[in-house]
Amino acid sequence: MKTVLRIVVVVVLIAACIGSESLGAVFDGPVDDGWHTWQVRAADGGELQIYVSIESGEPVQFRLRSNSICSGNFDVDATDLGFIDVDESIDWLQTYIEPRSRLGSDIIMAISLHSGARPVVILATIVKTQTDREIREEALFWLGQSDSDAAFDVFDRLLSGNASM
């Protein structure tokens, strides 16, 4: 009986793994030089395909494609990393938002196109904490594209002169 139960548990776990979007693997992001691509659930209900070019372990170029956006040329030979969990994709992207990075705008756009409530939270945090004006303005632009109450709450507080946001 115990053996049967074990088999059932194992089968259930395997099924869960197969059913999960990232197949249970932790997404560390692309490391090897060259183009990489992955897909996530997009804010517009479809899929967002992210292309990133890595050089010396750092992202140097982004291209994005979804139902609502198509930025750049996609005729590149990219390693397909498959369908990735939204949070994991955002986590990786978020590490590259820095004023020093000329990719800041691309990354903010990429994050904002992910599905769920997290992009708005991140964009609001950028507006509140970033010192780089361009990055903040970019975050504000994408907040304006969101139809969520949380995004407009950020605008309301900001325009009401609430410094603490």
Place this chain on the structure above:
Amino acid sequence: MYIRPKAVLAILALLAMGSSLAQSPVLKVSEVADETELLKIAALEALMSAPPERALPLVSKVLSSNNSNEVKSRALFVLSQIDLPEAQSQLLEVARAGDSELRGEAIRMIGISGDAEALAGLADLYGSGDEEVRDAVLEAYMIAGDDDAVFQIAANASDAGEFEAAVEMLGVMGAQDELRRLRESSNFSNILIEAFAISGDFDTLRELALDGSDPERQARAIEALGIVGGENVNTTLIEIYRSTDSADVKESALEGLLISGHEEGVLELYRASDNAREKRKLLEILTVMGSDLVLDIIDAALAGDR
């Protein structure tokens, strides 16, 4: 050398004051205020691409709150981009009763929005407004490309200043048909000639330039042709110069050629002339034009001497 201790102390005090001013908390507060303003402006700009029904209440709030005119001006621009009747009503409201600086801005924003109903509302505002409001209304009509509204203002102008402002605007707008209609009215004035020139109306100016019934008007029209410029103008100015015996008309034609920069035409007239005084005048014009053709004339003269 005698050093005065009081002077040294004063200099040290000034230096100390300078450094404390540089670190003044007041300065920091103003910097923060600037940053906050810039962020507000960025937020307003971001709202332009947001859903209009979401953006409108926020923009309205900015206008009714204690914000600087710079922030409010930006809010007015965003309002002009919101495609909702309420947005246009609010613009008109500010145009009617806002702070004087914002009134002008709101009026211009109505021009930018191009909303027919709001533009129609500007007519009343023009009638009751001061010069600043009137100028802003004319600008709004220009921005919206509403030739007829400006024509109506010119046609119904109660004084010369009002007429001139509207006619100038029609010239800037290139509203040749409206300017021609005004020419037929009794309000004809020299400002119309300038407006014809600015609007590039060669045909009307040529007609006026060839009409010798009013010498002063003719002279103005000939000179104004120079502003229009181009091959047709150059040919006409040379024709006028050659065909007249009037010194004034010749003078105007030369002014026109000077304005249009038709060096070859002046050189042609120079070569064709056998009158020393006339030649000198034409040479002067070429010199004023900064033309290298003067050198050709000098070379020819020297060759002739030889």
